[in-house]
Amino acid sequence: MTSPLQPSLAWRIFRHVVLMSGAVVFLLPFVWMVSTSLKPADEIFTEGLRLLPERWAAIENYRRALTDVPLLRYLWNGVLVCAAILVLQIVVALPAAYCFAKLKFAGKRLSWTLVMLSLMIPFQATAIPLYIMLYHAGLLDTLAALVIPFIASAFGIFLLRQFIAGVPDDLIHAARLDGMREFELVWRVIMPAAKPALIAFSIFSVVWHWNDYFWPLLVINTMDLATPPLGTMFFKNEEAGTDFGPLMAGTVIITLPLLVFFLIAQKRFIEGVTLSGVKG
Amino acid sequence: MADIHLQDIRKGYGATQVLDGLSLTIRDGEFLTLLGASGCGKSTLLKLLAGLELPDTGSIRRGDDDLLRQSPAERDCAMVFQSYALYPHMTVRDNVCTPLYMRMLGFWQRLPGARWLDPRVRRQLREAHAQGLAVARTLGIDHLWLRRPAQLSGGQRQRVALARAMVRRPSVFLFDEPLSNLDANLRQALRAEIRQLHDQLGRTFVYVTHDQHEAMSMSDRVAVMKQGRILQLGTPTEIYEAPAHRDVAAFVGSPRMNFLTLAAGQAGPALQDQPVGHIVPREAAQLGFRPHAARLAPEPGALRVAGRVVQAEFTGAERMVTLQPEGGEPVVLVLPAHGAPARGEDLVVYVPAHACHGFDARGWRVPAVPAAQPRAA
Amino acid sequence: MADIHLQDIRKGYGATQVLDGLSLTIRDGEFLTLLGASGCGKSTLLKLLAGLELPDTGSIRRGDDDLLRQSPAERDCAMVFQSYALYPHMTVRDNVCTPLYMRMLGFWQRLPGARWLDPRVRRQLREAHAQGLAVARTLGIDHLWLRRPAQLSGGQRQRVALARAMVRRPSVFLFDEPLSNLDANLRQALRAEIRQLHDQLGRTFVYVTHDQHEAMSMSDRVAVMKQGRILQLGTPTEIYEAPAHRDVAAFVGSPRMNFLTLAAGQAGPALQDQPVGHIVPREAAQLGFRPHAARLAPEPGALRVAGRVVQAEFTGAERMVTLQPEGGEPVVLVLPAHGAPARGEDLVVYVPAHACHGFDARGWRVPAVPAAQPRAA
Amino acid sequence: AQIELVVDYPYPDLFNPVHEEIARKFTEKFPDYTVKFRAPTNEYEAAAQQALRHAVTGQLADVSYQGLNRQRLFVDRGIAVDLAPFIAAEKDWDKQGYSESLMSLGQVNGKQVGIGFSLSTPIVYYNLDLIEKAGGNAEALPTTWDDIIALAERSRQANPGTNGLHYDWEITGNWLWQAMVFSKGGAMLDAEERKVAFDGAEGRESIQQMGRMVENGTMQNLSYSDAAQLFVSGKLAVLSTSTSRLAAIQKQIGDRFRLGTGLFPIYAEDGRVPAGGNVAMMFAKDPERQKAAWEYIKFATGPEGATIMTKATGYFPANTLPIDDPQGLKGFYEANPNQYTAVRQIPWLTGWYAFPGENGLKITDVIHNHLQTVFDKSVQPQQALEAMTRDVQALLK
């Protein structure tokens, strides 16, 4: 039986038409990307548009992407760096977001302005002084240098604060009476309640730092510590001509983990958080 | 522990003054019920006691301690929230046992994963669950042990909230209408359960309810609030039998007390032919009597009320009758179901003098003449 | 409109079977109250009626219409949710008036900004606010008109939820414990208000409550539920005076009915010296009588219960006495406050035969012998 | 003494195997010295930025490969080490294959700061299939821009749906603007580097020449990547760009059509073409390390390094010894005549001019923007040149 709670058939068709055309447009560049990654160099710029190559060079391209540079190693570096960044960001941002959302304290306005400021200031603006600071700390050319500048995520604080503000006060009151200190309250009550926001934040954090190119380029001198985009950039060469096949193959390879990550994360969205333990 | 003294508490939200100079002493170990119309500030008072809100002015002391300097955790209260405030992401078990975890496990032991590292933690957890389950069983929610709040009915949620408070042994229990969504049987059972908990632990209980039956049968003392103030504080009997204010009288007892306006010593139409001076003092502006107090049999010295029955409602064992005295305001009476008059009949009832209360123009009780003195102290 | 027929409804969430083959006919225009223990499926039933959930099997029809094919909006129900479900971002005014906006304004007129373009919209809005305010006034929340739900007390929120349902004129009203967080006076006033609304509109009302007083005094018919089924459907008097099942008898009436086990026609210790055959039929496995039915004065043909008073509780106008017959289960009695025995005294009470109920081994009512037939139809 | 030389270089995709091979052979020859490579940067701009960053934090490499036109930066900031004393100390330097014109590529303000490593020049690529349809001849490719433009235009007419010409004027550092002016014997600035010199006759002719390219739509307003895409897909007849792109272009064409390369037209007696590519520079300050670094530079730019480099990339070497050496590159160029075109231009080679002062790079940008107006036909060439002169002069101060 079709539930009357569900949208009407007309609406469902409309939905698919709109979303499908949107999806096609949004995926178009990716189609070309994958298609290119399958082609040999001399088939990339042929007349007319052809999705599949005449002569398959997929193996060749992917092999080169994986072996000309130690891409797997870079992927691993990327995982390490992104995981470290994400964990530290959450550890730092969630309590702060909670403070801003639910507590009153002296200097709140000032510190909030600071957060907003750091949210708005582009990373590039402070890159050079940061570079010099990291040099003096002796951290250049280490994975730590890839992590440290991003720990204090204003974006995270801002995002989480917005969601935590919607958590009913009574819930926090209950936790306090149950004997939780603020610190524990944040992790036991606020974190689960802000789960959709945390997931959204994780998605962005991972995606951005995974794809970050300029900062690793700046601080990494040893190839062994490079992150995935540095690996694919190996094939991009303005001076002598870009190797499109392996470049696209590399891009596909470094995008895949993100895709998997997103697929897992978006499943969590479905569950959501129903704040149904609180009446009103 | 010692008594809790609230002194001249004021609390407002923006323009609304919620508590308006409230003073109250809660004796150590007593069972105090707060009664009052919806919106009069009961929940706010509980939150102040728990330390979840701070008053704008005034002091809250317990013995020598200034409670206002203490955080909620230090004050050691358990509370059942009117809105339940269950953790939506936790199972019933964790909702109920969280206070136990907090008490029984050290900081490190509470960290995630500690359970896998330390067998003592596992033991403690088992112990906590057993304790929680025992409470859940008395509340009839043990079969829901692993559900989440979203999967519970309203009454079940309320009982989880209750269980969460009851597993603890804090120095003060605060209950905000903990039984409002439960059926009569359950409510009665839980009332007994709560009272028993009180007697067992000897801790201070502050209880908010709208059910007077509950207030009357459970409490050591009752505080009746109105618009952010305490109108009367006394034992249930005092409150019922010697209401200090017209509003208390009107609020306590169901159906509500009947009031007859006495125009400057002269009674309303229904009382025209009787002297009321011997029933309530001259200063009284109003005379009140409870619907249950009316008798069909004439009684000497009693107030006589005559009129026509305009409504007769069946309420189980009794019948609620609305009597319209000629030219006066209607009066509600509760009479035994058997032999009560039908609608349209004429009826005369008698209210014994000791069941009549006088109130002055500002609503305060006028001490009765000695003969009509109520029995309560 | 026509009657609503629910046929063999089953509804489960995962492993839990919530409604278990429930069938029920709700007559057009009647005031039906659902009574039942917490968690028995009342709210679920309301949601099915409103179309917010679909049953797993079974049919819901209204006259010739299959309600299951209709969306909630088409079914035209108003509902007071147990958890209120107020719009947190709207003022009380908009919470209350939203249904009116929906009805009174055309599609284009509802778009934001229409108010500035079309003076008729302004007029309509004023009209809607006036209507809403009138309802709010009867519920005593007009002074909160521009607050948001977060700024209200529990009872105030509940009244907003009630007002939102009451401003509408839908074909079915669904109330899920709409008065649970209100004080007695307010509750009584609103009860009358709701009943009056029903009488005025002649629409179907389905009402969930835990307050039997409410159920008894407001409803045309009462349905008593247990574990997802209807145990009995009848007028309040039928339910109270001729409970079809032991559980109904136990559930309705407060304090709860007393049950005495009759071992194969032989009565328990308290009844040893009396023949009960003339009171309940031989097939009865249990005999029940209500606490209110006991009389102090001997009565011919009545059941005699003797024992020692182990508890005597003051409850306003009456005294609740627990009597411990020698060797039997304790029995609860409600006696007039004046002249009731004190704790420790010996007491004999008499229960008229017409107030005794017999139940068979599976709990179903055993039709009484003619002499003991209750008066209710 | 044992020394570990730190070396950085750009374009890992091209040079990874080259430098590793060179380092290996170098260590074989000088067992005391080992080489450690920094993570390569993927373009000259990044390479320069990295070196400057390292200058700030004192982590400079000992030997650094930098784009030809970036040398000036390192001279201005006092980072680059003058190589003249080392050269002077060499016994028979003139026999080692470093010709005058090649050495001049590494000179800034008369100081020898770099030795050419891998070089490129602008050349002209022809789609022989297309131009032959238009009456062109692979054996007799045009030698003046007007002929080239005419040929491209004819090809465009003869092959509907194709484009005529693309002149890759956008290569950084105004490379092809310089090439156009230099090929006519002009200069960017006067000898004192105080005044603009490209506003003379050569400059005027150059800008007019560019104007003529786009005048009739022979050349469209495309970016290099757009044009290259057209070229390799067979829809562009003539493309003038760096020889360094030859390998990639050949690969992308496959056997779709025949590719020919021709000389960049040189007009005047003293006409020149600027070289591109990179030079090896020494940043080491410690004398011991400098000694090692010098050995390394010599090795990498000498015959052995040059052979390795040339065979693996599309560049030509800055050392003439291996070119005619059968052991070296002789066979290689015979097999790859298109590669040889650039080598044929060696006699005309000149440095890639970098503008002086703190605004030097800004000037490059300003020139680029004025050229843009010529190629998108928004401004008349002459006016563009005047505006360009004015703006550049202002920046020179």
Add this chain to the structure above:
Amino acid sequence: MRIKPLEVALLLGPSMVLTLVLLVLPLAMVVLISFTDWQFGASTWNWIGLENYAGLWHDEVFRQSFVNTVEYLLLVSLASIAIGLGAALLIESHTSLRAFYRTAFFLPVASTLIAMAVVWQFLLHPSAGLFNQLLTALGFEPVNWLRDYDTALISLAVIGIWQMSGLAMVMFLAGLKNIPAELRHASLLDGMRHPLDRLLRVTLPMLAPTMLFVVTVCAIRALQVFDTVHVLTQGGPNYATEVLLHTIYTEGFGFFRMGYAAALTVVFVACIFVLTLLQQSGASRAKEL
């Protein structure tokens, strides 16, 4: 509610200290540099006071890039929010193909722009590109997307929108998930038959906090556009796509004029700071209402 200052410090401290060290300190260095004529890589510099700022005042490029940035910001943030919101609402209105759509709209966020730029170059190719082939097939003139003064910025904006809509969508999805189902039920019973009614009266108002957030974040990210410009147009043709961050980058890393770049940065940050204060007071006023 009394929270001990120590506890607040414990919760807030790490982020504030880190922000100070990682943001305020470098920013202070930038301010100092802006008063010098420091060239990147040079070992010496001179104090030149406000000279850099004076130069800025007369800088046409700066003005142009300011205008471009604002234009880009409006185009991209408005369109992304609209598309993101629309997509989120449509996707969540039914269950079929939900995961696919979510992923499709999200993928651009996850793309490595430097590599993706190559793809865009291809798609936007003046003659062989897909868009122009479509245009020609439909009988229109092809457009030189990235090199035409009129379309260059818009083309970049389209790419920006392509990249940012997914961001907005994910945020809105998270926001939608926080709306209790009961409110939807209540709205149905209140007679909101038309989806538009539910949208305008329940969903959107409940999304308001998310909206505030998304607007801020999209605006900020649009303001900070850099990658696409750097890779695809380098600010060209003739500054038609020059945006502030790219100007800063070119001055600093292209021309190595660090002092001047620092001054640009300081002005940029100052503008942002004013915006922040405005946004702040706007938000707090919205809360009071």
